[in-house]
Every structure is written in C-alpha cells, then in structure tokens.
Amino acid sequence: MRRFPxxxxxxxxxxxxAWQVSVRQAALFAIGIGMGAALAGARFGFTxxxxxxxxxxxxxxxxxxAILLGLAALGSMPLLAQFPELKAALGPxxxxxxxxxxxxxxxxxxxxxxxxxxxxxxxMGVPLNMGILPLFALGSFLGSVHLDRWLxxxxxxxxxxxxxxxxxxxxxxTLAGLAVAVALAFAWTGFKGxxxxxxxxxxxxxxxxxxxxxxxxVVAGQPWGVVYGFGLWAAKLAxxxxxxDPTSNVFWSQPGNxxxxxxxxxxxxxxxxxxxILAGALWVAAGTAAPxxxxxxxxWLIGLAAGFVMGYSSRLAFGCxxxxxxxxxxxxxxxGWLWVPMAFAGTLIGVRVRRRFGFDAP
Amino acid sequence: xxxxxxxxxxxxxxxALFLAWxxxxxxxxxxxxxxxxxxxxxxxxxxxxxxALPK
Numbered sequence: 001m002r003r004f005p006x007x008x009x010x011x012x013x014x015x016x017x018a019w020q021v022s023v024r025q026a027a028l029f030a031i032g033i034g035m036g037a038a039l040a041g042a043r044f045g046f047t048x049x050x051x052x053x054x055x056x057x058x059x060x061x062x063x064x065x066a067i068l069l070g071l072a073a074l075g076s077m078p079l080l081a082q083f084p085e086l087k088a089a090l091g092p093x094x095x096x097x098x099x100x101x102x103x104x105x106x107x108x109x110x111x112x113x114x115x116x117x118x119x120x121x122x123x124m125g126v127p128l129n130m131g132i133l134p135l136f137a138l139g140s141f142l143g144s145v146h147l148d149r150w151l152x153x154x155x156x157x158x159x160x161x162x163x164x165x166x167x168x169x170x171x172x173x174t175l176a177g178l179a180v181a182v183a184l185a186f187a188w189t190g191f192k193g194x195x196x197x198x199x200x201x202x203x204x205x206x207x208x209x210x211x212x213x214x215x216x217x218v219v220a221g222q223p224w225g226v227v228y229g230f231g232l233w234a235a236k237l238a239x240x241x242x243x244x245d246p247t248s249n250v251f252w253s254q255p256g257n258x259x260x261x262x263x264x265x266x267x268x269x270x271x272x273x274x275x276x277i278l279a280g281a282l283w284v285a286a287g288t289a290a291p292x293x294x295x296x297x298x299x300w301l302i303g304l305a306a307g308f309v310m311g312y313s314s315r316l317a318f319g320c321x322x323x324x325x326x327x328x329x330x331x332x333x334x335x336g337w338l339w340v341p342m343a344f345a346g347t348l349i350g351v352r353v354r355r356r357f358g359f360d361a362p
Numbered sequence: 363x364x365x366x367x368x369x370x371x372x373x374x375x376x377x378a379l380f381l382a383w384x385x386x387x388x389x390x391x392x393x394x395x396x397x398x399x400x401x402x403x404x405x406x407x408x409x410x411x412x413x414a415l416p417k
Contacts, residue, residue: 004364021391022391022396022397023399024397024400024401027399043412079402083403085401085402085403085405085406086401086402087407087408087412089412089413089414090415091414091415091416092416119390122373125370127365127369129364130370130373132368133373137405147416149409151416155414217402218400218401218402219399219400220401220408221404221406222401222408222411222412223410224412225412225413227413228411228412235378236384237380240387251417255409255410255416256409256411256417257410257411257417260410260411262388262389263378263388263391264384264385264391265381265385265388266381266384266385267391267410268411269412270413275377275381278377282374305413314413315413317414318413318414318415318416319414320413323412324413324414327412335414
C-alpha cells in the first residue's frame with residue numbers, strides 16, 4: 001500500500017473523531033501518528049538500544065533514550081507544577097513493580113519489542129509483533145485483574161519529585177540521575193570518542209518523541225501510556241463474552257475504569273494514541289517489504305509466550321518503557337527510577353535467552 | 363512473503379472490526395459533554411486510564 005491512501009485514510013479518521021467523538025481525541029490520534037512515525041522512522045527501539053549496550057557495548061541507543069527523558073522532563077515538570085489538572089505517571093514502589101519490571105525487561109528482549117516497540121513494529125508489518133499484540137493485550141488484562149493481589153504483597157504510596165522538590169529541584173535531580181546512567185553506560189562500553197556514542201537518528205527520534213510526549217500531557221492531561229489501552233481492549237472482549245464480571249474485580253470496578261470500560265474505546269486516551277502509533281508506523285513502512293525474517297515454529301511459540309508475559313508484567317510494573325520509564329521519569333515518579341534497573345537486570349538474562357533460541361541468527 | 367501480506371490484512375481487519383463493534387455496542391457519545399481541546403488549564407482532571415495508576 002502506498003503512502004497517499006494511508007495518509008488519506010488517517011486524515012478521514014481524524015475528521016470522523018473530531019466530528020463524532022471530540023476534537024481532543026482527534027488531536028491525540030494525530031499526536032499518536034507523529035509518535036508512530038518518529039518511532040518507526042528513527043527505528044527508536046528501547047529494546048534494541050539496551051541490547052546493543054549489553055551485547056555490542058554500543059551506548060548510542062541508551063544515550064538517545066537519556067536525551068529523550070531529559071528533554072521530556074524539561075518540558076513536563078514545569079507544566080505539572082503550574083497546572084494542577086495535569087497528572088504525573090505516579091506508580092507505587094512495590095513488590096509488584098520489582099517483579100513486573102524484571103519480567104518485562106527479560107521478555108521484551110525475547111519478543112524484540114517493548115510496548116511502543118510492539119506497536120510500531122506491528123504497524124510496520126513485522127509478523128511476530130502483529131501476532132504478539134493480542135496476547136500482550138490478554139496478558140495486560142489479566143495483570144490488571146490480579147493487580148490488587150500483587151499490591152497486597154507490599155507497596156508504599158507513589159513518590160512525586162515535583163511535589164517534594166518543586167519543578168526546578170525535580171529537573172535537577174532527574175538530569176543528575178540521567179547523567180549518572182549515561183556515565184555508567186560509558187563505563188561499561190569504554191569511552192571511544194563522540195562518534196562512538198552519538199547518532200543523528202537517535203537524536204532526532206529523541207527530540208521528536210520528547211516534544212510529542214509533552215504535547216500528549218498538555219492535551220490529554222496525563223502522560224503518554226501504552227499498556228492501559230491493550231488491557232482495556234481485552235477487558236471489553238472478556239466482558240462482552242460474559243467470561244468476566246468487572247463489578248467483582250477491584251481494578252475494573254473502580255468508577256474511572258468502569259466508565260472507560262463502558263464507553264466507546266474511541267474515548268480512551270491511551271487507545272487512541274496506540275491506534276495512531278500503528279497508523280504512523282504503517283505510513284512510514286508503506287511500499288516497503290515488511291522487516292524481519294522467517295521464524296521457526298519454536299521461535300514463534302517462545303515469542304508469543306514472551307508477548308503474553310510482557311503484557312502481564314507491564315501491568316504489575318505500572319507501565320512499560322513508555323508508561324513507567326519515559327513517562328514515570330519525565331514526570332518525576334520514583335517508580336520510573338526503580339523500574340529501570342530491574343528491567344535492565346531482566347534484559348541481561350533476556351539477551352541470553354534470545355541468543356539460546358537463535359533469534360539473533362543472521 | 364504471501365503469509366505476511368495476509369497476516370497484515372487480517373491484523374488491520376481485526377482492529378477495524380473491533381473498533382466498529384465496540385463503537386456500535388457502547389452508549390452513544392454525547393457531544394454536549396465533549397472535553398476541552400487542551401486539558402492544561404481546563405480545570406478537569408483525568409481520573410483513570412493510565413498504566414501507572416494502581417486503581
């Protein structure tokens with residue numbers, strides 16, 4: 001399919017949303033398209049960046065991600081301090097977060113895509129990621145159903161750096177933390193001059209995604225997220241088929257979630273940006289052969305299982321690379337800073353599992 | 363190659379069907395309660411719908 005028909009269809013959908021749903025949702029769909037185009041155009045893969053650091057000792061992806069987090073924090077934190085109706089991505093530090101982030105970091109390497117990575121690669125037509133998406137949704141739904149039991153294992157109240165230190169203090173703490181993270185990446189790889197850690201593709205991807213993440217916060221009132229939308233889609237199907245009663249579940253009986261479950265999916269912020277990301281990536285990949293190579297039956301099985309666990313664990317971890325890491329850290333949530341080392345520990349194992357099953361074979 | 367082509371159409375077809383089905387079964391959207399274009403400064407706080415929220 002060529003780019004023009006895709007652009008025309010996307011424009012028509014923007015018009016339908018503005019006419020039938022709300023101008024805000026139309027704007028958020030357009031923001032999602034931008035995110036999908038930036039992710040796919042720059043091949044801004046959180047998973048690949050971490051794997052390159054671990055396996056090839058190439059820090060360029062991690063530096064690009066640090067730039068994204070720093071720029072998004074510079075844009076988001078003053079806004080959060082200024083406008084009380086804007087909400088940060090505040091997840092509770094908890095046993096659930098520790099276990100979930102570790103499992104997510106492990107399985108995202110096997111599935112070769114985090115939340116946003118699965119979305120943009122599915123949009124680009126990568127078969128495994130298209131297959132993973134429904135299982136990611138199912139896992140995310142089940143994770144939300146069990147979330148109260150995981151939280152009962154131990155949790156403290158969310159910690160907001162903006163509330164504790166103010167916008168300036170939170171920005172300073174965040175930038176200092178990112179500088180330490182980049183320094184650790186350099187220590188791991190060995191400093192070989194600017195050419196070895198700086199990449200224009202990662203830079204423009206980071207700038208574009210940071211701008212769109214801040215825009216998402218301003219328009220939606222909440223930070224960029226991915227996982228909630230997936231779980232919602234599966235919850236809708238489970239409820240409609242009578243296999244799930246949301247009134248008897250702690251998470252889905254909450255008034256806010258119950259209302260989102262009842263109303264049209266087109267009114268859900270996360271769902272609409274997710275669809276936009278798919279569309280943006282489809283537009284970027286138009287007219288080109290689907291990336292990726294044929295997988296064996298065993299690799300398909302392992303990849304799909306990893307996708308399911310990824311969905312489940314992302315709910316326990318209060319977000320994926322986007323909801324917990326990008327949005328958590330850039331809006332000053334402590335849980336984002338706990339998520340990163342746990343997910344990275346999982347990645348150290350995930351890259352080995354990936355190699356064991358031949359996903360990296362040429 | 364052909365399988366990837368069919369999978370791509372099946373994927374987008376399933377997504378379009380899901381959206382149409384859900385939109386048809388959900389209560390009609392009342393445009394009188396349309397939220398303001400920009401949340402910042404609107405005075406309306408989102409109450410749910412983000413993966414970082416425990417509830």
